[in-house]
Amino acid sequence: MEAEYTEEDRAELVALVFDGLYESHHRRLAELVRDPIFDQREGLDMVEAGRLSYERIRHVHRALGPARDVAADPWTLFAVGEWSCLLDSTTLPLSAVHYNLCVGTILRFGAGRPELKPYLDELDDMSAVGMFAATEIGFGNNVSALETEAVYDQATDTFVLNTPSPRAQKFMPYCGITDIPKIAVVLARLVVDGRDQGVFPFLVRITDADGPCPGVVTHRCPDKPGLALDNGVTWFDHVRLPRANLLSGDFGELSADGVFISPLSRRGRFLRSFDRVHAGRISLAAALVAASRAAVYLAVRYSWRRETAAPGRGTVQVMSLRSQQVALLGALSRVYAMTVFLNEVKRDYVRGEAPEGLHRKIAIAKALSSWEMTGVITVCRERVGAQGVFSVNRIADYVAMAQGVVTAEGDNLPLLLTVAGELLAPRGAGATRPDPDGQSLLDGRFVMDLFSYKDETLRRETRQRMDRAPFSSAWNDNMNRVLDMAEAYGTHLVLRSFWQAVDGVESGALRTPLRLLASLYGLLHLRDDAGWYLARGCVTAEQVIALPDLVDTVCEQLAGSSHLLVDGFNLSPELLRAPIAQDDPVAAVDRYVRSIRR
Template identity: 45%
Template sequence: MSSGSPAVSISRAGTDAAAHPDLLRLVYAGSFHKLHDEPRQAMLDSIFDPRENLTAAQACDLAYERADHLRKRLAIPADIAHDPLRLFAITEWACLLDGTTQAVLSIHYAVCLGSILAHGRERTDLTDHLEALGSMRSVGLYLATELGYGNNVVALETEAVYDHATGEFILRTPRPQAQKFMPNTVPGAFPKLAVVMARLKVAGTDEGVFPFIVRISDRDGPRPGIRVRSLPEKPGLSLDNGLTSFDDVRLPRRALLSGAIGTLRPDGVFEATVRGRQSRFLRAIEPIATGRVVLTAALLACARAAVFVAVRYACQRRTFAPGRQDVPIIEYRSHQRELFGALATAYVMTSLVNETKRQFTAPHKEPGEHRLDDLIAVAKAVATWSASDVIHTCRERCGAQGMFSVNRIADYVGIAQGVVTAEGDNVVILTKAATHLMQRSSGASSAPGQGDLLDPYYLLDLLAHRETSLRNDTSSRFGNRMVHEDTRFDAWNQVVNPVLDFARTHGARISLQWFLRDIETLSEDASVRQALRRLAVLYGLMEIHREAGWFLARGAVTASQVTSLPALIDQTCADILPDAVMLAEGFGITNDVLRTAIADDYVAYFA
C-alpha cells in the first residue's frame, strides 16, 4: 500500500465531467457526435427513469413502450438495418437502461425487418408488412431455434408444404421437438409479425430452410392454428419468450422470402439459383450477422458502464488503512488489480468490436486474415465473454451496492447471460470460426526472445507466438487423429478444446493489436496515449499471467519473468491509478444517463 497523500484525485467523482476528446474518439471510433449523442440524449427522457417493483409482465410491457418511444423520438426508419452503425449506436445506449428494450429493438430491426428487406426488398406485395413494422403497429419477431434444434438450425423440422392447388403454404410443427423455442411470441399490447424459418417442401422435395412471413398475433391474441405458451421467467431479462407451434397454418404465396436464393414459379416448380440446401440456408440467415454485432456492441457498452460506475464508487467508498486515516478503496492494490483489469479489458475489447463494425460496414471487403463471418463470431465470443467477466468483477467490487438494480450492474449480469447464448452460443460459433482460421497457413513459430514485459509490443509478440504454436500443434494433432479414429467427429472431438484455446488466444491477440493501433492514431495529448498504453500493458500482462505455465514450458519466457508478473501487474496498476477516473469517464457515459446511486454521492442518495 502506498504511503503519503492519495495518489488519485476524487473531487470529480460526484460530477459528470466531460470525457477527454481523445478517449471519446477512440471509444466511439470518431462517431460520438454524429451517431451516439442523439440516442444518449434520448436516454434522459422520463420514460427511462428507474421503475421499482414491476412484475415481469409489467417490465416487458414497459420495454415495448420504450422501444416504440425511441422509434418516434429518433425517427428510426424501417430499413435502419441498412444503416447498421446508427442501429448499433441506438441499441448500445438503450441497453444501458433496459436490456429488454435493446432485445426488442435488435429482433425487430436487425433480424426481422433485416430479413424481409434482404430477401424481399423489391417486392411491392410486402408493403403492408413493412408499413406495419416500420410504424410498430406490429412488433417484428424472428423464429428459428427449435426445442430440439438450437445451434443446429439447419436441421430444424418446422415445415412449410406448398399446396399448388390453392397457391398456399401449409405451416406445421411435425412433433414436439420442432416447437419454436425462445422467440418473444407471447401475445401482448402489440400485435406480432414474424419471420419464421421453416423447411420448404415443394412437390415432395425438401428444398431447404427458408424464411416465411407469418402473422403470430393480433390484438385478440394468437392467430388461428398458432399455439403459444410462456416460458419460465429469466432473472435480469423480462422479454416475453414463448414456445410456439403451428397446426397447419395456411400462408399466402407471398409469405415465402426466397429472394435471390430461388423462385417458386407459377407452375408450382421451385427453381433454385443457389445450389445445395446448406448454401441456401446460409444465404437465408445472413441477416443474423447484424444481430450478432448488435448484441456484442450492446453488452460491451454495459461493461463500460459497469466500469464507470465501479471506478467512481471506488473513489468515494472509504475504508480503514493501517497507519493512515481511512482511504478510498481504490487505493488498495487488491481492488486496483481487479477493477483496472476490467478497465483495461473494456478498452481493449472496444477496439476489437469497433474494428468488427468497420469491416462489417465497409463497402468492399478488404483482404485480411479473416472472413467477415469468422471475425464477427470471434468478436461475439471473445468480447461478450470478456464483457461478462468485467460486469461480474464490477458487481463484486461494489459489494452490496452492486446488487441493487438502481446501480445497474446487477441487471447487466442478466443481460450478459442472455447475450453469450443468443444469436449463436459462443462456444459453438467460436469453434466454427476456429476451423476456418486453423486452415490458414502459418510458418514455424519461434519465441520472440527475452524482452521487456512492460513493452506492450513484446506482450503482443508473446500472444502471437502462442497463437501460432497452438494452431500448428493442433493441426498436426488433428491430422494424426484422423489416421487412428473411426470418424472425423472422433478425431475432431480429441482436439476441440485446444482449438478453442487457439481461437481465444487469436481473439486476445487481434484485440490488443488493434487497441495499440488505435492508440497510435491519437494525436492531441501524449499523456492520454501513455495512460492507454498502460492499459495495454496491463491487459497483456494479465493474458500472459493466465497462461504463464504454457509460456514457461515452451521456453518463451524465463522463470524469473514468470515470478515477476504479479509485481509488474501491481506496479502497472499503481501507474494507472492517477488516470483511473479520466479513463473511466472517457467512455462518454454520465450518471445523468445512468441515474445510479453510487456513481455520484451515494451517501447523499441514501440520506
C-alpha cells in the same frame, strides 16, 4: 492523485471510444434515454416490466423514424442497442430483433415486393413488433436440422406452415405477451412437390391486439432472473401463408407452375437465409461492451467516494487499495480493448469486407467480448459490495444481460468451433519462438510477439494432432485444444487492435495512460497463460515471478488517470440515475430508498 487533462484530451478519448461517431450517431440516443420513461420502476412483476420495455423501445423508435431506415443504417442500428440497454437491458434484444433480424431480413430478401408493404408499414411505425423464430426446442444451435415445415400447396398457391412434433416448437421468440401485435420471420423447411428444398425464411403474423392469430399457439417461458423479455414457445397448426411470404430473395424462386429453382446448394441457401445474423452478433456484442463501460464507470466512480479502514492509514478511499485497483483497472483494460476491437469489426462490416474473414472476425468478437465482459461486469458487481445487487444501480441487470448475449445469435462454443475449422485449413511454416532474454513484459512489441507465437503454435500443434488421429475421433478428441486455439487467435487480434488504436492517439496526456492500459491487458492474459509460455521457453521463470508485481505497478501508475479513462465513455450520473454514481452516494441511496412507494 488525479491526473490533469484538458477538454481536448477528453474529446480525443471520446472519439477513440465512439470511433469518431458520437455526434453523428450516438448523441441523440444518449439524449433519448434521459427521458423519464427510462426511470427505475420498483415493484413490477415480470410481465409488467416486459410491457414497460416495449413502451421504452417504442419511445426510442418514434424519435428515430421508420424501422427500415434504422435497419439500413448499421451505425444507427448498433447505437440503439448500446444506449437503450444501459437503462433497460430488455430493450436490447427487442430492438436487435425488430430492426435487424425481422425488418432487415424482409428488406434483404423481399425488397421491391408490393405484397409485403402492409407488413413493412406496421413494422415501420412499430404498431407491430418484429420477431425472429429460428431455434426449436429439440435442436438448439443445430438450426439446419429444424423440422418446422412450409409445404407448398399448388392448388391454392399457398404454403401450409406446420409444427410436426413437440421438439419442433419454436423456442424463445418474443411471444409471451400475446396482446402486442407481432410479425415474425420464421425459418422453416420448404417442401415443394414432396421434396425438401432446405431452410428458408417466411413472413408470419403471430399475434394481433386480440391475441394469437388463427393456427398459432403460444406459451410463455418461465421467468428469467434480471431479464423481463417475454420469451415463449410457438406452435404452428397448418397456418396458410400467401406465396409472397416466402422470403427467398436472390437464392431461390418458385415458378408459376410450382417448380423450385435455386442457383445455390442447400447449405448455401441455408447460410444465405441467416445473412442478417452477423449484424446481430455485432449489435449484441457492442451493446454488452457498452454496458460493461457503464459498469466500470459506476464501480470506479463509487470506489473513489466509498471509504474503508486501512491498517496504519485510518480511513481511505477504496480505490486507493491495490486490490481494488487491480480488479477495476484490469476490468477497464478489458473494456477498452474490446471497445476498440468492436469498432474495428463494425468498420469492416460497414465497408463490406470479404465475407469469410469478416464472418470469422464477427464470431470472435461476439464470443470473446461476451466472455470477457461477463467477467468484467461480475467483478464490478462484487467490488461495489451490497450496492451492486440492486437493479437501480444497474450492474446486477447487466449480469443477466451478459449471460443472454453468451447464448444469443449463436452460442459461443459452436461459434468458436466454426472459427477453428477455418483456422485449421491453411498450413504455414509456423512462428519463430520469441527470445525472452533482455526483454521486458512492459514492451508492447515483445508481448505482441508472444501472443502471435501462441496463436501460430497452437494452430500448428492442433493440425498435427488431428492429422495423426483417426478421422472418426479427431475432432472430438481435440475439441478443447481447438477451442483454446480459436481463443488464442482472437485474443491476438484484440491486443493487436488495441495497440494500433493507442499508437494513433495524438494527445501526450492520453498516450501514457492508454499505453499502460494496453500493457495491463497483455499482462493479465500473460498471467493467466504463464505456464504455457514458460514451458515453451518464451518467458523466463524470473519474468513469471515478477508478473504480479508488474501488474501492481502498472495499476498504481494508472490509478490517477482512472477518472479521465472512464470520462471517455461519455456517461454521467444524470444519465444512469444510479445512486452509487452520484457525488454523495450515501445521500443518494437514502433519498432513493425513501422515495419508494410502499
